[in-house]
Amino acid sequence: MLDWSVIVHYSPFLLKGALLTLQISAVALVLGLAAGLVAALCILSRNPLLQWPARFYVWIVRATPLLVQLFLIYFGLPQFGMDFSPFWSGVLALALNTGAYNAETIRAGILAVPKGQIEAARSLGMGPSLTMRRIVLPQAVRMIIPPLGNNFVILIKDTSLVSTITLVELTLTAQRLIGSTYKPFEMYLMAALLYAVLTTTADFLLRQFEQRTLGVTP
Amino acid sequence: MIRLRDLRKRFGRVEVLQGIDLDVAAGEVLVLIGPSGSGKSTLLRCINHLEKPSGGEVWVAGEQVNRGDLSHRSLQRHLNRVRTHMGMVFQQFNLFPHKTVLENIVEAPLQVLGRPREEVEKSAEELLAKVGLSDKRDAYPGNLSGGQQQRVAIARALAMRPEVMLFDEVTSALDPELVGEVLKVMEDLAAEGMTMIVVTHEMGFAERVADRVVFMADGVIVEQGAPREIFSAPQEERTQRFLRDIL
Numbered sequence: 455m456l457d458w459s460v461i462v463h464y465s466p467f468l469l470k471g472a473l474l475t476l477q478i479s480a481v482a483l484v485l486g487l488a489a490g491l492v493a494a495l496c497i498l499s500r501n502p503l504l505q506w507p508a509r510f511y512v513w514i515v516r517a518t519p520l521l522v523q524l525f526l527i528y529f530g531l532p533q534f535g536m537d538f539s540p541f542w543s544g545v546l547a548l549a550l551n552t553g554a555y556n557a558e559t560i561r562a563g564i565l566a567v568p569k570g571q572i573e574a575a576r577s578l579g580m581g582p583s584l585t586m587r588r589i590v591l592p593q594a595v596r597m598i599i600p601p602l603g604n605n606f607v608i609l610i611k612d613t614s615l616v617s618t619i620t621l622v623e624l625t626l627t628a629q630r631l632i633g634s635t636y637k638p639f640e641m642y643l644m645a646a647l648l649y650a651v652l653t654t655t656a657d658f659l660l661r662q663f664e665q666r667t668l669g670v671t672p
Numbered sequence: 673m674i675r676l677r678d679l680r681k682r683f684g685r686v687e688v689l690q691g692i693d694l695d696v697a698a699g700e701v702l703v704l705i706g707p708s709g710s711g712k713s714t715l716l717r718c719i720n721h722l723e724k725p726s727g728g729e730v731w732v733a734g735e736q737v738n739r740g741d742l743s744h745r746s747l748q749r750h751l752n753r754v755r756t757h758m759g760m761v762f763q764q765f766n767l768f769p770h771k772t773v774l775e776n777i778v779e780a781p782l783q784v785l786g787r788p789r790e791e792v793e794k795s796a797e798e799l800l801a802k803v804g805l806s807d808k809r810d811a812y813p814g815n816l817s818g819g820q821q822q823r824v825a826i827a828r829a830l831a832m833r834p835e836v837m838l839f840d841e842v843t844s845a846l847d848p849e850l851v852g853e854v855l856k857v858m859e860d861l862a863a864e865g866m867t868m869i870v871v872t873h874e875m876g877f878a879e880r881v882a883d884r885v886v887f888m889a890d891g892v893i894v895e896q897g898a899p900r901e902i903f904s905a906p907q908e909e910r911t912q913r914f915l916r917d918i919l
Contacts, residue, residue, distance in 0.1 A: 578779070578832060592770050
């Protein structure tokens with residue numbers, strides 16, 4: 455049924471593609487977390503100069519397709535002299551995208567910390583930034599990790615879209631190998647399997663992290 | 673020590689505090705009683721600006737707390753500073769769950785006052801001994817009973833060496849058999865001469881420990897006086913009705 459020889463012979467290429475997928479995911483994850491945290495804090499601040507741009511950012515990114523955002527950056531920005539390499543275009547689009555979803559998650563987590571915690575900190579003379587840093591965020595993290603982990607899994611899968619801008623990650627590798635193998639089913643099946651390995655491993659590691667650092671989740 | 677002049681607080685259209693005038697002397701133990709909705713918790717929370725007064729003045733240790741003339745940032749710095757003169761204990765304890773008992777107590781002296789760690793930890797251990805919880809120093813709040821948590825909360829507030837302690841119905845959320853241990857700590861504190869404002873339903877405590885009892889209803893002070901006067905011979909009808917209902 456399946457041509458196993460082809461799968462075995464070409465798996466090194468697919469693994470190389472998967473490695474690039476992992477690299478893109480990792481960089482976009484870190485940048486996306488930073489973007490999400492900044493956006494969340496801006497939306498929560500009283501300052502309209504911070505609030506409204508952040509709200510706009512979250513809205514526009516969640517309202518438009520990731521693919522279009524990607525094309526805007528890779529094909530559109532050069533019109534204004536802003537040329538990013540395929541790698542950085544892809545990472546930027548993915549980071550901004552995951553950042554907007556992270557912003558909502560982080561904001562919800564921060565708001566979920568009981569008001570009494572803030573009151574106690576205030577009554578002890580702790581100002582807003584001290585309270586946020588030492589009392590609110592550490593408690594919010596507990597609530598934020600599961601949905602953020604979810605966003606990371608989605609991010610890994612979303613990296614497949616950068617195959618459209620010449621990045622030879624897992625999806626494009628599979629696509630190109632069809633030219634040599636004439637076995638689209640085997641190639642895409644392997645790609646899918648490798649994505650599954652990546653996302654499931656990420657999920658597992660996240661759960662371990664949750665258990666070890668945060669104690670057993672209730 | 674504390675001066676309230678024509679203190680008003682409005683929530684939307686509801687006037688929760690309708691012009692309160694109150695003086696509390698240093699070392700005095702003032703107990704606030706009254707039906708729910710009378711404004712007693714709101715009054716307490718206006719003192720350390722957890723609620724922003726809608727009108728009037730709040731003075732603590734010679735400084736006005738509710739300064740409307742300051743910019744947002746300056747106001748925050750001002751509040752951080754004046755709040756170090758006051759310690760507050762809450763009905764829901766509000767201990768920091770991600771920190772141990774000791775860490776809870778040393779947090780503010782370390783972060784806000786910048787005192788050195790060894791000194792702060794030593795004071796914290798003394799405070800823990802004072803509230804009878806030396807053996808719980810490395811425990812997490814989640815592993816303590818309500819009464820123990822509240823005693824830690826008191827120690828945490830005392831760690832800042834405040835001149836005034838504010839108690840907001842601190843035993844109302846406790847199982848009855850745990851109330852006594854917390855009241856005992858408060859009594860000892862009073863005996864040491866701490867200025868205390870206590871909102872409570874514990875009338876026995878009020879009779880034993882208060883220098884003055886203030887009865888509030890519908891946002892005004894109806895009557896105040898020595899505990900014996902208020903409890904045995906209340907002058908106002910509203911006071912009599914309240915005491916009849918609860919005693």
